[in-house]
Amino acid sequence: MEIKFENVSYIYNHRTPLSKQALKNINIEFKKDKINGIVGGSGSGKSTLVQLINAILVPTYGKVRIGRFTNQNGKKIKNVNKLRFDVGLIFQFPEEQFFNNTVKKEIIFGMKYFKYQTNNIDKRCSDALKMVELDDSYLERNPFSLSGGEQRKIAIASVLAFNPKVIILDEPTIGLDSGSKNNLIKLIKMLKNKYNKTIIVISHDVDMLHKISDYIFVLDKGEIVLEGTKYEIFSQPDVLDKYGIKCPKIMDFSNMVLLKKGIKIGYRDDIMDLMKDIYRYVK
């Protein structure tokens, strides 16, 4: 599904003394069927940006095109729920919003509340669980008794139940230990590869974004200041430094070798590959 920002600005409390510009003239297009990372410091406008995609917010100026919908000031989207079925948004710490005593009720709640049309609500529920690699034995379990990583998966499943084409995740791995984190990263990649979802991940964790993203946007003070593949982005430590963003450790190393010794050892995703490169250069 196409997601395109055309000259989008967003101002909170517009035309009041409290007005605050959160986004300035954004022109971007997210990559279809890819994992798009958005990185930026606190207050850079990351959360505002994604809330424009599923029309929780309406742009002050400009348009956001989301498939057949257009989110634009003064033109109300008819049947905004349909848009939200297409674009699933998973907030930070989603497990804090649980309130049912079984996983099944938790997943079904959203479908009923938004009057989602489906012939077989039970099947949709198990399918969603399957997509996050949990079996039906979880259906009757209490979500509050699950581990942090499992709770996160249930929250994702309750959005997958709507069969969205786009999934937006706000800090999906925050607060998880590295085991659960790596597991969730694998899962998000699988949602892209196996189910062809377009994915947008917001985070300040550059190491996680490096592992997960195909394409990255850098936000600073409400403006897109850089976009490109992770190699294009993270090979510019000086530029990123201006925006208060660090490089992932593994790319930091290559950057430092280049800076200190003038040797280009190249960029690697895996530490074993990096080690082999070092071996070749040093021996």
Place this chain on the structure above:
Amino acid sequence: MDDIVIIKDLNFKYDNKLIFSRFDLEIKRGSFTTIVGPNGSGKSTLIKIILGLIRVNSYINIDQSLLCNDNLKTIRRKIGVVFENPDNQFVAETVMDDIAFSLENMKYNKVEIRKRIEKFTRYLGIYHLLEREPYSLSGGEKQLVALASALVIEPKILILDEALTMVDREVKEKTYKILQELHKTDNLTIINITHDLEDSLYGEEIVVIDRGQVILKGPKELVLEEEKVFNNIGIDLPFMASLSIKLKYYGLVDKIILDMDEMVDLLWK
């Protein structure tokens, strides 16, 4: 140096689940210890036990006094704690009043309160937030406010429970450097509880907890060599430790080197 925290033979069950069994731990006075373990290993329960929020029958000694009803108040005044979710700790309508809260309870005079708040908020770079409402802050800012609240009481022990998870990496590095300074100048004992081993590099000692037991303990350079132990409990080693172990295997270095600068210089002499 003596031990500022001593826990002996701790046994604790919750919901019929064994959290700690025959658990022993000593923390040296003036040390900077990272306690690491997977989610659900009992790390947060341990703090609640140290603070006397969960009562147990085991021997617990904090700064040379036994943890019991009579000493509870004195002991708690020596400990500053920052939990992961600062929303649970806010009590007042402005950041200023919030940080002042514990000092007012401890009956400090207004001048002293003002002085300490200014000192620590300037340190942490949040002085400009003093008039703001705590709930209007970003996650990272909230965590720094909670840290300031813990530091103004000038505790002997600072306990951080996943306290900087929402702070941007750059600010996090700065904050850890400030804590290292306080640790050195004021002999502040720091206990940093986390599941991100990358953060252990700012400290000195590492204690690894799994299933209610201490499974590994020592100076970070030695503990971080135990790759297998960390693989088993599903915790990633810090990047530099992981790289060092691989380079050591191929004979390019002979020990764990945690500083990237030092490593690059050593490899390309």
